[in-house]
Amino acid sequence: MAGTINRDDIAVVRERAPIEDIVGQHVALKPAGVGSLKGLCPFHDERSPSFHVRPQAGRWHCFGCGEGGDVIEFVMRMDGLSFVDAVEYLAERAGVTLRYEAGGAPRKEGTQGQRKRLLDAHRVAAEFFVAQLGSPEAKVGRDFLTERGFGREAAAQFGVGYAPQGWQALTEHLRRNGFTEAELRLSGLVSEGARGIYDRFRGRLVWPIREVTGDVIGFGARRLYDDDQGPKYLNTPETPLYKKAQVLYGLDLAKGAIRSDRTVVVVEGYTDVMACHLAGVTNAVATCGTAFGEEHVKVVRRLMGDTGGAQLKVGSTGSKVIFTFDGDEAGQNAALKAFSLDQQFLAQTFVAVDAQGQDPCEIRQHRGDDAVRALMEARIPLFEFVIRTTLASHDLNTAEGRVAALRASAPVVAGIRDRVLQPEYARRLAGWLGMDVQAVRDSVGQAARSGAGRAAPAPSRQAPPRQGSAAGRGTAQQPSQSGYDDGPPPMDPETGAVMQVVAGPARPQRRDPVVRMEALSLGVLLQLGGAISRSSVAMSVYADLAGDAFTVPQYRAVFEAIMAAGGPSASPDWVDAVVEQAGPTLAATISELAVTPLPHDGGDDGPYAASVLARLLDLVLTRRIADLRGAMQRAGEGTDAAHEAFAGLIALEARRRALRDE
Incomplete structure (x- = not known):
């Protein structure tokens, strides 16, 4: 068995995998x-940003849900990986060769973590499909x-390939590359019948589906032959x-x-994404075999930084979501579903529908790149599209039809x-x-009062307590702009929005100036360790400080972990060395202080750093002087x-005067 990863190699991975890039x-x-x-925060729903990253310290922390850690823990949480798999994933991206304590050699092929093996299988499959696109069969x-x-060039840019018609062309290719039958079953690249496994994609044009990091995690395949009885588009399960x-x-x-x-x-489709990007609309994406839903909303909001505020005002230039739909009934239904999700965005949402009922691929094919860009420019607000779609289902030439249309559209x-x-x-x-305008306004007001209108955004769900925390002991407080003060609900300095606070581990109340001073001092020790060690x-x-400098028990424990780790470095x-000394109970507290x-x-x-530590030491000396008196x-x-007490008192007062003179 390979054993544990060499500790020095783990440190190199942390150093060479910039946390700001990975996050x-x-x-x-x-x-x-x-x-x-x-x-x-990618780990809980929020509308004001409370997720902070401190590159110099190599840490992240969310002041909303209380989660935090280093770059390895972020990958573990984000991708559901074990510690070893996360380190191996980051090592491969950073070009670090890992050593293992038992035997001192890298893991042999076939013993890597499950995720890495599946990613490797998809990479090999993608290369195979691309190579097959040049074959005579793929004409x-x-x-x-x-x-x-x-x-x-377009096919190469998007990695489009071809899956041969044979039943085991890809399966045999993957076997020759060392992948086991169990791995192939798990990958979704094969199907299973009475005679064993066989290629899932056969005789189809294939698009690789990549996660945001660029790794291939699945495929979408388009039917090409009339005798293919499968669906028009077949995706990875x-x-x-x-x-x-x-x-x-x-x-x-x-x-x-x-x-x-x-x-x-x-x-709506792979070719639409290709057409948009080639036409210069490089922010186009598509769903994969499913309607645009709540999980997609979360992904998009995080990337846009969709935090509300000014973008909700008329004429705003804030974040935008533009849906393109076909002009048929299916497209209208898709728009109505998107409208039901609109309240989860704080961006402005729009619909771009071509008057001739063509999708972006058809528009580019028949009218060129300019027409694709013009489609996006001709977008209309989503709620206008929904209102017009609602009205179109009623006969507005009759009084009864107009009243029914009003009742349907007022909400x-x-x-x-x-x-x-x-x-x-x-x-x-x-x-x-x-x-009459007033009659319509009255109907709209009545719909709002009755609750028939689209509901306001619901409060974000509370995150579950971290393991080891005492649920209900308190709530995680948001930091002020300086990060070391508690008071009224914090306001985002850019938007003015109240920042969200959700349940999390209890933390010291920093309204007390002494507690603030202790937290700031620990933040300096963790974040500016290099500068302190050179000063x-x-x-x-720092040498004059001891555990009794901290009145908050958990802060005292953090300082003792700093001393156990060898002092500022x-x-x-x-910071990871301090976390290791402190143990998992204080990991969240250390991440918060470090970020x-x-x-x-x-x-x-x-x-x-010297001035901050000196102020803390001044408080300590004052307490000791009071004790001696x-x-x-x-x-x-x-x-x-x-x-004896008097002699000690004189020494302490001299030290305090010298400290204040410095």
Whole structure:
């Protein structure tokens, strides 16, 4: 058996896998003070960002749900991996060769973690399909692409391939590459019959479906032959890698544009994504064999940084979601379903429907790239589309039809979140119906009062308590802008929105200035360990501190873990060394302290750290002086104990004066 991974190699992985890059593949991060980044937490629903990343410390922490850790723990949580699998995953991406304690050699082929083996199988399969696209048999597939305006370069850009008609072409290829039958069954690349396993995809054009990191996790395959009795599109089934409710085709290619433009275009098929990207609409994605749902909303919101605020105002240039649908009944139903999800976005949502009923692929094929871009520019608000679709199902030429249309559409207008736009759409609805404006407004108001309008966004679900925490002992408080103060509900400095607070582990109440000082000092020790170790002044102050400097028991335990780890260090895994000494009970507290932004504007970290530690030591010396004065009074004048206490008092006061003079 391979044994455990060498500790030094784990430290190298942490150093070479920048936490901001790994987290940034899943969360749109933006600056949150010097050396700190923030975004929407991927582990619980929230509308104001409380998820912070501190690259210098190599840690992340969510002040909403209380989760936190290093880059390895993020991958474990995000992808559901074991510790070993997460380290191996990051090591492969960072180019680190791992050593194992038992035997001292890398794991042999076939003994890696399950996820890595499945990813390898999909990578080999994707390469196989691409190679087969050039075969004589695949001419039908190449013709399919050419007819739709996609040449060889386009096929290569999107990794399009061809699955041969034979029953075991891919299966045998994977076997020759060392994959076991159990791994093939688990991968979803094969099906199983009475005679054993065989290729799931046969005689089809194949698109690789990648997760946001770029790893292939599944395939979508289009029928090409008339005698193929299967569905028009066949996708990978649910596997440990592939969860269709969470996957968006093209997200790996679109994520950069989605982040920068804060806009996502949702289309209906693989060729539509290709057409959009080739036409310059590089933020297009598509669902994979399922309707756009709640899990997709979460993925998109995190990438856009969809945090509400200004984007809900008229004329805003905030985040946008643009749905493209066919003009047929199925497209209208899809739009209505998207409307039911609209309340989960804080972005503006739009619909882009071609007047001729063509999808983006057909538009590009017949009218060119400019027409695809024009389709996106001609978008209309989603609620306008839904209102018009609702009206179209009624006969507006009769009084009864108009009244029925009003009753059906008034709740839609009542559900518009922007209270500035709501009366404007009531006025428009009156015009479309040919009815009195006030009568329509009264119907809208009645729908709102009766609760028939689209419900306001529900409060985010509370995250379950962390393992080992005492449920109900308290709630995790959000930090202020400096991160070291408690008070009224915190406000996002950019949007003015109240930041969400959900249940989590109890933490010290930092309204007490002494508690704030202790938390800040620990934050400095964890985040500026390198600067402290290089500063003789800061190290001198640190040397005078002891566990009794901290009145909060868990802070005292953290400081003792710092001392057990050897004191402040410039090592890239310094914080992880402290966590190891402290144990799992204090891991969340350490992550929070290591990630909370410091009230420091950068510059020379050494003097700043020394000044913070000096203020804490000043408090400690003051407490000790007070204790000695009490001891003198209790001992009585002229006693040996009083003289001894007095001598100690003089020494402490001298140290405090020198400290304040510095």
